[in-house]
Amino acid sequence: MGSAGEERVFHRVTLLTPSGERTLLVREDWHIWDAAQAKGIILPALCHQGRCLTCAGQLEDAGEFDQSDSASYFPADREAGFILLCTAKPRSALRIRTHRQHEMRLYRRRHGLPAPYS
Ligand code: FES
16 A cells, blocks of 8 residues: 555556446556455455466456466466456556456466366
8 A cells, every 4th residue: 555645546447247348447556356346346256366267357458467466377378368357456457358267277278387177
């Protein structure tokens, strides 16, 4: 958390969920999953550590995010636009399709990377 008076940067995050599209403003130091939950958008999750892939989403457009809080995230994941929402912090406006755990596990297996629960 920043100190009082420190400028807080927000980014517009659009979530394309199975029940429709929702847009919210997410602070740069917030995890997107938590920001969504605070708005009543409950997304899948298990570990909340960036390991299990349950919360996976995928970018629909180019965008920047910080995934350094994740326990397990690879350059190949980023190349394919996969994002672990439980531990991702926005660095630009983002447009994200949610509920992509199945696709991310398939992709990981194809690339010889860890794919828990698959
Ligand atoms: S909830 Fe496990 S990776 Fe996000």
